[in-house]
Amino acid sequence: MKLQLDNPGREDVLKLLAEHLADMFATSPAHSVHALDPAALQDPDITFWTARKDGQLLGCGALKQLGPDKGEIKSMRTVEAARGHGVAARILQVIVAEARSRGYAALLLETGTQDFFAPARRLYQRHGFRPCLPFGGYTPDPNSIFLRLDLDTVPPDGPPQTGKA
Template sequence: MVTVEPGGLERDDVRALLSEHLTDMFATSPAESVHALDLDALRHEAISFWTAREEGRLLGCGALKDLGSGHGEIKSMRTSALARGRGVATTLLEHLVRASRDRGFTRLSLETGTQPYFAPARRLYVRHGFEPCEPFADYALDPNSVFLTRAI
């Protein structure tokens, strides 16, 4: 059974998964188009972080950033190679949507890449009601970025 737990940034397995995430982001997108957060940025007071685990094994992670005015942003969604195709990303995404609703957010948005590497992520978000939108928060129009949003 997969459980979603708050925190975990201090754990070695989480650090390794986030390092892998950043490495992949820089390998698939131009540096100026990488918006993934490092460990220090994920510790910001406006960000909440969760991990998905099964019998203690890390399967994935995700974060929620409070943008203010009832708007949240999904950050650092990542599943491990072991977890891909098992519904872990869906479990994490559903948790982030519930957490957004519980916090009184009325809108949830995200940025992801346009490259083929990001196609599974884009399909996941669209399946869960996200639609294309204009850049939000501090983002600018970028041919390497897709912006998606949904009402909560």
């Protein structure tokens, strides 16, 4: 598997992001959907990666700069056929490494509270993320959980891992 900086406007990525947005709107009320569309992912404050094997798209993820000392994970998505094979964990590792290299003290994210999002919550919690208060422009929402990884308290190799991503 190869991870690379990529363009969210590529045809296969557009399809994956369309599936991502469709699932978000199918599982959450519209006011609780915080997924970014492909145009928003091209903002200069966002760095976007894809994971590919033999040219086939396996997943994607992004890091949005929130300030000089923190960032937000956005648009984490794995193609259905690649789920449970460590793709999301590898993308997350790259994002955490990039956040560390930028000198961020914290990495934050928002994800859903519905059962659909349980695998994502488990992934983040296995990697040391803990619940936190809403950040940035988010407000309390029963459909959202906010998570934070304090990069200065977790070793660079991350917390001990258990199970598959």
